[in-house]
Amino acid sequence: MRLKKPAARKEIKRILIIDGDVKFRKMLGRMLTAEGFIITEASNGEMGIQCQMEQPADLVIADINMPIKNGIETIQSLQEMDSDTRFITVSGGRWYGADVEFDIVQKLGAVTLEKPFKKQKILETIGQFRS
Amino acid sequence: MINKEIMVVDDEVLIRNLLSEAFNRVGYSVISVGSGEEALELLNHHDIEVFIVDLGLERMTGFDLCEHIRIHNPAAFIFALTGFCNLFGSGEILKAGFDNCFQKPFNVEHLYQSVGEAFEKIDR
Numbered sequence: 089m090r091l092k093k094p095a096a097r098k099e100i101k102r103i104l105i106i107d108g109d110v111k112f113r114k115m116l117g118r119m120l121t122a123e124g125f126i127i128t129e130a131s132n133g134e135m136g137i138q139c140q141m142e143q144p145a146d147l148v149i150a151d152i153n154m155p156i157k158n159g160i161e162t163i164q165s166l167q168e169m170d171s172d173t174r175f176i177t178v179s180g181g182r183w184y185g186a187d188v189e190f191d192i193v194q195k196l197g198a199v200t201l202e203k204p205f206k207k208q209k210i211l212e213t214i215g216q217f218r219s
Numbered sequence: 220m221i222n223k224e225i226m227v228v229d230d231e232v233l234i235r236n237l238l239s240e241a242f243n244r245v246g247y248s249v250i251s252v253g254s255g256e257e258a259l260e261l262l263n264h265h266d267i268e269v270f271i272v273d274l275g276l277e278r279m280t281g282f283d284l285c286e287h288i289r290i291h292n293p294a295a296f297i298f299a300l301t302g303f304c305n306l307f308g309s310g311e312i313l314k315a316g317f318d319n320c321f322q323k324p325f326n327v328e329h330l331y332q333s334v335g336e337a338f339e340k341i342d343r
Binding site: 115 | 280
């Protein structure tokens with residue numbers, strides 16, 4: 089008996105960046121646009137959810153520490169909307185309780201990256217999702 | 220001899236002040252602004268040949284500003300300042316139209332050298 093191959097996941101074309109740091113969003117967005125991705129940006133979790141409702145992205149790159157709705161709550165809401173969306177969470181270093189939060193987002197299926205990360209690192213991470 | 224005037228574009232007031240003082244001290248006059256939009260507005264009335272531009276400006280990025288300046292003045296000297304060397308290599312920054320790039324925190328002596336060389340070329 090042949091095992092049925094799992095359905096291939098969507099290729100990553102559209103990426104949503106959710107981060108309160110406008111400079112980081114713009115610079116990361118520019119770099120990823122140059123790599124051929126279509127980028128949308130949101131400055132907090134609620135705006136990110138709104139963007140995802142209007143124009144769903146295949147991958148969401150979200151900061152963990154955000155006002156209004158933090159990265160964990162945002163990922164949970166977005167996963168309920170579409171379980172096929174993939175996530176990378178980014179954070180600006182370690183804080184009290186960071187390990188617990190990293191652990192939670194990893195259990196939610198997100199890959200975590202610490203800022204500042206190199207271009208090669210995030211492209212490799214996106215590449216892993218693609219394969 | 221032309222007036223040695225440079226424009227500094229950075230949304231961090233500390234960087235603007237630091238560069239203004241540093242370049243004033245060695246005989247340059249400095250126009251400093253906090254955004255790309257302000258820079259373009261001023262360029263409607265001022266001819267400036269040498270620029271120091273932060274890449275991570277908030278609305279119009281340093282990349283966008285460089286592109287705008289180049290359209291009107293292809294021979295301008297435009298130097299990039301960046302805190303995002305992790306995302307952009309110097310090759311990419313030069314390809315975007317900058318003449319050189321400096322990673323924050325920068326050594327002002329290196330900026331003096333590049334700006335000085337730019338004015339030597341303009342004087343020729």
